[in-house]
Amino acid sequence: MNFNTIDIKGIVAPFSAIGKVFEHPKTVCYPDQTKVVSEGYRGFHTNVLADCIGCANCQEICMNDAIDMVSIDEDRNDRNKSGCIPRIDYGRCCWCNLCVDVCPPDSLKLGIECIQADADSNNFLYYPKDK
Numbered sequence: 158m159n160f161n162t163i164d165i166k167g168i169v170a171p172f173s174a175i176g177k178v179f180e181h182p183k184t185v186c187y188p189d190q191t192k193v194v195s196e197g198y199r200g201f202h203t204n205v206l207a208d209c210i211g212c213a214n215c216q217e218i219c220m221n222d223a224i225d226m227v228s229i230d231e232d233r234n235d236r237n238k239s240g241c242i243p244r245i246d247y248g249r250c251c252w253c254n255l256c257v258d259v260c261p262p263d264s265l266k267l268g269i270e271c272i273q274a275d276a277d278s279n280n281f282l283y284y285p286k287d288k
């Protein structure tokens with residue numbers, strides 16, 4: 158047997174995985190547990206409907222076409238002449254914050270709330286409301 162050709166590291170390295178058994182898990186049992194989000198985390202949008210003027214600036218700036226303007230009857234303020242509010246598609250959004258930057262009354266923000274997992278993809282089409 159030629160010991161110069163034996164890959165000792167390759168033989169021993171897989172056993173280092175045993176140590177992982179005793180480490181604290183990196184994942185959580187959602188939905189019983191949720192992760193604590195960091196300061197400045199970009200979660201789902203919030204929109205103060207009392208201030209939103211329905212201008213669609215947010216929709217126009219979105220490079221991912223993640224926003225469409227949807228007509229509402231309730232929660233509409235007198236300055237919202239279009240009668241529409243933004244709806245966000247989180248299958249498209251990349252949380253770039255551009256829509257927030259161009260919102261004239263600062264009604265649109267990124268909050269810290271988010272759905273971490275959901276069996277119904279329609280729940281990721283989201284109407285930001287007052288927060």
Ligand code: SF4
Pocket residue numbers: 218219220221222223224245249250251252253254255256257
């Ligand atoms: S955060 Fe960016 S990608 Fe998401 S809706 Fe706003 S502009 Fe579009």
Ligand code: SF4
Pocket residue numbers: 204208209210211212213214215216242243256259260261262263264265
């Ligand atoms: S959220 Fe802001 S940018 Fe979007 S329609 Fe309302 S006021 Fe305009």
